[in-house]
Amino acid sequence: MSMTRRIPWMKYASASNFYPLADRLVPIFMGLALVLAVIGLYLGFVVAPIDYQQGNSYRIMFIHVPAAWMSMFIYLLLAMYAIISLVWRVKMADIMAYSLAPTGAMFTFIALLTGALWGRPTWGTYWIWDARLTSELLLLFLYLGYMGLYSAIPDRQRASRAAAFLAIVGAVNVPIIYFSVIWWNTLHQGSSFSFSEGASMTDAMLYALLLMALACWAYTIAVVLRRAQALILERKKVALWASQISKK
Amino acid sequence: MDIAEFLHMGGHGFYIWGSYGTALFLMVIEGIWVFKRRNKAKKELERMEADFARVDGQGVNG
């Protein structure tokens, strides 16, 4: 088809083309994630100097900030795949959306946990209801809701479409939730402490942060592609089973 | 550099290593999980295909 030649990535919208590509990409991105993380951690822990205000605890930033970024990027990506699967009924888009969700939820959890562990030495408490932590917590609920709805519906077609719709509604709501939480925070004059990131960042810190963020991306790509492969095979199994039954 | 001093992190060792430890743990677990899931699905599918091929073959012969 001429269509496939003009838009080469459309080729990978079909599972049979996607699968071998993923087979080649997964080891590359896994290796990349490992290398980037090692260099990033070296920069972050050995080269970057101690912060005169926060001491060493600021080094949690190198995992906390990338995890928080990933949690939001992955939700956006999930919503985009949800739109594609809902509007154009591309099966691979549904598989990708569903494959992204657990990893996104995991990064949200990591961001929350590392935020709490960073908060303890910095603010003297594990948890404060600050705008960022609170909206991150709500993001975790959005992920759980998506996965919960998907697995609660027995019919796969309906599950994928209902969950995709929910993801889109959630994505529309994310900025509203975020701004309402900020507003709430200013109303109640809660401690609006911000991790003083930009202020005293050295080059080493910046590169460490960047490398760790890239490592998280590479990890996400590898794991999500692997999960998508597993889903393709599992669905193929069901289809094969059904076709065998209908033959009899 | 002194290893003990490095691990101590100026009194913040628990928070820092707690953060990185949990993150690493979760990521390794998720990775293993996903790889296992793929391999399991692959094996089951292959076995199923072989089974059905055998059944079909018998059907044609018999």
Next chain:
Amino acid sequence: MHKMLWALFSRDMTLFMHRKQDVVTVLGFFLIAVALFPLGISSDPELLRTIAPGAIWIAALFSTVLALDRLFSEDLDDGTLEQQMLMPVPISLMLLVRLIAHWVITSLPIVLLAPIMGLQFGLAFNEIVILTLSLLVGTPILVLLGAIGAALTVGLKSSGGLVTLLLLPLYVPVLILGSSAVSSVMNGADVTAHFSLMGAALIISLVLSPFAVATALKITLD
């Protein structure tokens, strides 16, 4: 067209009215939930006044979620829903009518009871007025948003917990606006901003939510 919509509205009203049990359950839930806050926290009047906006709003919020369970389920079971989708009236309009009827039956009593709850928590007259007004503007938004969750989960086993999980993140902005309007007036602050934001949210959800619910129902009935 008008006649048909009115017929739909009165049908929905009578149907909802027939399920008195459900209305009583929702109202009873609201009253008990509000009464549990003093029992669980303290009878200190000053403290009660502080938590009153949040307590009453959270109770109203969960009552709304509880009531949503009956929004579509029975009509799905007897096939009415599928037939209504074929009616000459646009589905979104039909759904809007039904949501309004649902709000009148299940939420309006909560709004009307709110002043009594406010008295129990020792709120002053003007605070009670703001509380009631905030619920009057806020609960329709809860119903309109909640209908999306109800439509996505209708017919599922154990959908109650799931609906709560799906809806609570979406309800957060409304909860913040509504309860902070009351606490602001308690602190002597201006509440115009709260009400203009809530009004805007109500208009937007009145316009968009019926289409979203229609889409969700189509996915479910597909």
